Amino acid sequence: MSTRREIRLTVNGAEHAVTVPPRKLLADCLRDDLGLTGTHVGCEQGVCGACTILLDGEPIRSCLMFAVQAQGAELETIESLARSADDLHPVQRAFWEKHGLQCGFCTPGMVLTAKALLESTPDPSEDEIREAIAGNICRCTGYVFVVDAIKAAAEARADA
Amino acid sequence: MPEAQQPKLLGARVKRVEDPRFLTGRARYVDDIVRPRMLHAAFVRSTIAHAEITGVDSTAAAAHPGVRAVMDGRQMAERALPIVCNSLVPSWQETRYPALAADRVRFVGEAVAAVVADDRYVAEDASELVLVDYAPLPAVASIAEAIADGAPRLHDGWEDNFFVKRHFVGGDPDRAFAEAAGTLQLDLRSNRHSGIPLETRGCIAEYDDAEETLTLWTATQIPHLVRTGLADVLQMPENRIRVIAPDVGGGYGIKGHLFPEEIAVCVLAMEVGRPVKWIEDRREHLLASIHAREHEHRLEVAYTEDGTVLGLRARVYVDCGAYSVYPWTSTMDTGMALGILPGPYRIRHYECEAYSVTTNKCPLGPYRGVSRPAACFSIERAMDEVARATGLDPFEVRRRNLVRPDEFPYQSVTGLVYDSGSFHEALEEVCRQADLDGMRAEQERARAEGRLLGIGFACYTEQTAHTTNEFIKRGVPIIFGYDTATVRMDPSGKVAVYVSTHSHGQGHETTYAQIVADQLGLGLGDVKVFFGDTASAPYGHGTFASRSAVLAGGASHRAAGKVREMLVDFAAHELEADAADMELGDGEAFVRGAPGRGVKIADLARWAYHRPERLPPGMEPVIEAVASYDADPGTGTFANAAHLTLVEVDPDTGGVDLLRYAVVEDCGRMINPLVVDGQVHGGVAQGIGGALLEELVYDENAQLTTTTFLDYRLPGATDIPRISVSHLETLSPFTIEGIKGMGEGGAIAPGPALASAVEDALRPLGQVFVNELPLTPERVRRFAEQAGAAGR
Numbered sequence: 001m002s003t004r005r006e007i008r009l010t011v012n013g014a015e016h017a018v019t020v021p022p023r024k025l026l027a028d029c030l031r032d033d034l035g036l037t038g039t040h041v042g043c044e045q046g047v048c049g050a051c052t053i054l055l056d057g058e059p060i061r062s063c064l065m066f067a068v069q070a071q072g073a074e075l076e077t078i079e080s081l082a083r084s085a086d087d088l089h090p091v092q093r094a095f096w097e098k099h100g101l102q103c104g105f106c107t108p109g110m111v112l113t114a115k116a117l118l119e120s121t122p123d124p125s126e127d128e129i130r131e132a133i134a135g136n137i138c139r140c141t142g143y144v145f146v147v148d149a150i151k152a153a154a155e156a157r158a159d160a
Numbered sequence: 161m162p163e164a165q166q167p168k169l170l171g172a173r174v175k176r177v178e179d180p181r182f183l184t185g186r187a188r189y190v191d192d193i194v195r196p197r198m199l200h201a202a203f204v205r206s207t208i209a210h211a212e213i214t215g216v217d218s219t220a221a222a223a224h225p226g227v228r229a230v231m232d233g234r235q236m237a238e239r240a241l242p243i244v245c246n247s248l249v250p251s252w253q254e255t256r257y258p259a260l261a262a263d264r265v266r267f268v269g270e271a272v273a274a275v276v277a278d279d280r281y282v283a284e285d286a287s288e289l290v291l292v293d294y295a296p297l298p299a300v301a302s303i304a305e306a307i308a309d310g311a312p313r314l315h316d317g318w319e320d321n322f323f324v325k326r327h328f329v330g331g332d333p334d335r336a337f338a339e340a341a342g343t344l345q346l347d348l349r350s351n352r353h354s355g356i357p358l359e360t361r362g363c364i365a366e367y368d369d370a371e372e373t374l375t376l377w378t379a380t381q382i383p384h385l386v387r388t389g390l391a392d393v394l395q396m397p398e399n400r401i402r403v404i405a406p407d408v409g410g411g412y413g414i415k416g417h418l419f420p421e422e423i424a425v426c427v428l429a430m431e432v433g434r435p436v437k438w439i440e441d442r443r444e445h446l447l448a449s450i451h452a453r454e455h456e457h458r459l460e461v462a463y464t465e466d467g468t469v470l471g472l473r474a475r476v477y478v479d480c481g482a483y484s485v486y487p488w489t490s491t492m493d494t495g496m497a498l499g500i501l502p503g504p505y506r507i508r509h510y511e512c513e514a515y516s517v518t519t520n521k522c523p524l525g526p527y528r529g530v531s532r533p534a535a536c537f538s539i540e541r542a543m544d545e546v547a548r549a550t551g552l553d554p555f556e557v558r559r560r561n562l563v564r565p566d567e568f569p570y571q572s573v574t575g576l577v578y579d580s581g582s583f584h585e586a587l588e589e590v591c592r593q594a595d596l597d598g599m600r601a602e603q604e605r606a607r608a609e610g611r612l613l614g615i616g617f618a619c620y621t622e623q624t625a626h627t628t629n630e631f632i633k634r635g636v637p638i639i640f641g642y643d644t645a646t647v648r649m650d651p652s653g654k655v656a657v658y659v660s661t662h663s664h665g666q667g668h669e670t671t672y673a674q675i676v677a678d679q680l681g682l683g684l685g686d687v688k689v690f691f692g693d694t695a696s697a698p699y700g701h702g703t704f705a706s707r708s709a710v711l712a713g714g715a716s717h718r719a720a721g722k723v724r725e726m727l728v729d730f731a732a733h734e735l736e737a738d739a740a741d742m743e744l745g746d747g748e749a750f751v752r753g754a755p756g757r758g759v760k761i762a763d764l765a766r767w768a769y770h771r772p773e774r775l776p777p778g779m780e781p782v783i784e785a786v787a788s789y790d791a792d793p794g795t796g797t798f799a800n801a802a803h804l805t806l807v808e809v810d811p812d813t814g815g816v817d818l819l820r821y822a823v824v825e826d827c828g829r830m831i832n833p834l835v836v837d838g839q840v841h842g843g844v845a846q847g848i849g850g851a852l853l854e855e856l857v858y859d860e861n862a863q864l865t866t867t868t869f870l871d872y873r874l875p876g877a878t879d880i881p882r883i884s885v886s887h888l889e890t891l892s893p894f895t896i897e898g899i900k901g902m903g904e905g906g907a908i909a910p911g912p913a914l915a916s917a918v919e920d921a922l923r924p925l926g927q928v929f930v931n932e933l934p935l936t937p938e939r940v941r942r943f944a945e946q947a948g949a950a951g952r
Contacts, residue, residue, distance in 0.1 A: 038185015102665030104182025105409030
């Protein structure tokens with residue numbers, strides 16, 4: 001694949017120039033070219049949701065998009081939310097408090113999906129939460145504490 | 161020595177210390193690791209289930225721009241031995257599982273060649289240019305085909321298609337069947353599915369020619385066993401191999417194997433003289449990692465009029481696929497089924513024949529619960545059938561047959577020692593917690609409206625932390641009965657714990673720290689747990705079989721106990737007190753009853769390393785200990801649980817809606833109830849997946865037809881109900897702190913509980929026997945039609 005394109009991506013508020021083959025997936029570009037390895041790849045066909053990032057605030061599958069298609073959009077990955085335990089986003093804090101993660105592989109995608117949900121639906125019902133994360137497969141938690149975490153994050157948000 | 165402190169952290173519901181790195185996207189899984197000059201591998205995999213390889217032409221692939229190496233099976237055979245994992249059971253027949261197949265392929269997806277290129281995209285392009293010529297052989301696609309007269313043989317020199325044949329007789333089954341008021345014959349089938357971690361397999365190999373050392377980063381549950389296996393097949397000294405398991409995105413048993421791809425990637429890295437990475441894609445994972453659970457059981461049950469099960473005869477077939485897997489062999493599922501089939505029930509007369517069968521399918525290996533989901537399915541369905549045959553309540557039949565509280569420790573008919581348990585209490589408690597009477601009333605109301613609601617039970621006891629004697633009995637070549645830990649205090653008085661188990665969701669960084677901190681009178685933040693690197697952890701086996709908390713937790717407890725003794729002796733020497741009067745707590749060593757008379761543990765640590773002249777005579781400046789733990793008396797410890805569910809079945813769509821799911825479980829003393837709850841939830845969800853959704857379907861040519869997540873359905877948040885969990889704590893008399901293993905348990909009972917519930921739901925249509933899992937919409941419709949036909 002000899003033809004490569006120089007593109008400009010806006011990720012987590014910063015602009016990056018990268019040169020990629022047109023067929024390179026956005027997920028691979030974020031991981032390989034920008035070193036943002038918090039975005040995980042679980043199926044490469046848009047089913048598992050591990051590669052979920054926010055594009056102009058909406059959750060999308062970064063494995064279903066080529067990097068060259070993401071020019072001009074505002075991309076947000078898990079790395080944008082916090083650097084350490086000290087500055088966790090309320091959704092991250094709630095996942096920690098409620099044990100909403102185990103192996104952690106689905107967690108970045110799950111957290112970003114939850115963040116987007118709470119921005120559009122500040123007080124979701126349990127059914128709304130389950131619908132919202134239905135495209136994010138978690139193989140460890142059985143979703144019980146994930147749902148609890150998102151509820152707790154919604155409550156924390158309401159109290160803030 | 162003084163008694164240990166009153167535990168402060170053991171048993172506390174503390175949140176996990178490891179979470180921030182996962183929450184912030186800073187965890188490091190194998191695909192997140194980049195090595196200088198790293199290349200990327202892709203595998204060429206067999207498209208045919210059974211064939212001779214008559215030729216491999218790599219010319220075009222090797223010439224493709226960006227390709228650095230192509231290797232086929234013949235070249236691989238010169239560089240690595242095949243995986244051979246032999247059981248010591250006399251009827252065993254051996255397989256040789258090559259890193260790349262050279263002469264013959266035995267399942268679709270078996271690796272036949274590998275391409276190394278500058279990036280993964282190019283490696284995949286070039287892998288399509290490798291031309292493999294096959295001369296097809298007849299494929300064996302099922303147990304029935306494998307055991308038929310004149311079946312094609314998969315392995316040269318075998319006398320039939322059985323890896324192993326086992327036969328057990330306990331008590332006097334003939335007499336039990338002669339004396340029975342009635343007998344039943346049941347045929348049951350659990351179909352193939354698997355653990356399917358969200359992170360696929362993957363590894364990076366790097367060979368240092370100057371140092372003659374090989375480093376393998378790999379997504380594994382068993383770093384030391386991978387190292388030993390690699391040393392054997394590569395014929396390298398083991399001290400020249402370092403295996404690092406970084407963060408691992410789920411395992412569930414599937415990543416507890418030495419894989420052909422790991423060997424191939426090591427060989428390729430040595431060949432090209434550069435680091436090589438391989439990350440499995442999802443299709444490869446579904447085709448060629450490890451499958452599980454494919455069992456066929458024929459059960460005969462002898463019972464009395466009062467619902468007592470007198471005797472059991474079982475014939476167990478397990479489809480183990482093409483090769484024996486390392487380090488388990490292909491005997492795990494049959495051996496386990498044979499041993500545990502009577503379950504938590506007092507069945508004294510039992511005969512079992514068990515056969516591990518080879519077929520042209522992906523190799524079968526351990527997955528959360530290993531065989532017990534199928535064994536529990538059989539015995540629980542038998543309990544329901546006895547209830548139906550005797551007209552008794554299924555709850556009552558179970559109650560009459562469960563091992564009673566006064567019978568522990570109870571030796572089962574197969575010689576297992578159930579150390580302790582709460583079999584009756586768990587069943588009664590789950591009925592109370594989930595309000596069985598209320599459920600029944602709801603079911604009646606729904607039936608009056610023409611809706612089909614059903615209630616299902618299942619009970620189990622799970623052998624956990626299998627210890628040395630248990631593995632000797634099974635005839636496995638490696639006895640995984642113990643595990644190990646190093647506890648090391650540094651000059652600042654902080655502690656590093658190195659363990660040979662690997663945590664990939666189980667929370668060991670928190671739970672082991674809870675154990676060690678209590679022993680040393682420190683806080684949780686003073687202890688850091690490290691694992692996954694064979695260069696730092698003592699030799700041990702890894703994480704599987706619900707063993708880590710008991711065995712590596714026990715080893716951490718013992719090693720910390722030795723460090724505690726050193727600190728106590730040193731403190732007593734400093735304070736001119738009697739060691740027997742010393743206590744550790746809040747970061748201090750002090751004389752009991754004299755709180756003012758103490759010394760900071762941090763000071764002791766500093767002095768031990770920097771002022772060794774202060775140490776008592778004979779004490780070395782090494783505040784460190786290594787310990788192993790293998791729970792006495794070597795029979796393991798048994799956890800137990802009861803599950804109860806209420807479902808609604810739509811006979812037209814075949815849909816099963818889970819209205820309620822309740823668990824009462826007993827894993828002895830809980831180190832951290834938050835982690836225990838999470839493990840139960842996750843196990844139940846995987847059990848529900850295997851009971852309703854997940855199936856690896858092979859066609860008659862042994863082609864896998866479920867190779868994407870569109871065909872292989874994993875449960876999502878809308879498929880799993882709010883699972884309610886409560887706990888009993890019957891301490892094990894055999895283990896440190898009475899801890900029992902529990903990681904797998906949740907996955908064992910959902911199959912039988914849901915089968916029972918679906919059958920109960922369909923009852924207004926007519927009587928059927930739900931004998932097959934998973935209960936996909938297609939099967940539920942079929943059972944509904946059968947029920948309708950039976951009811952007419």
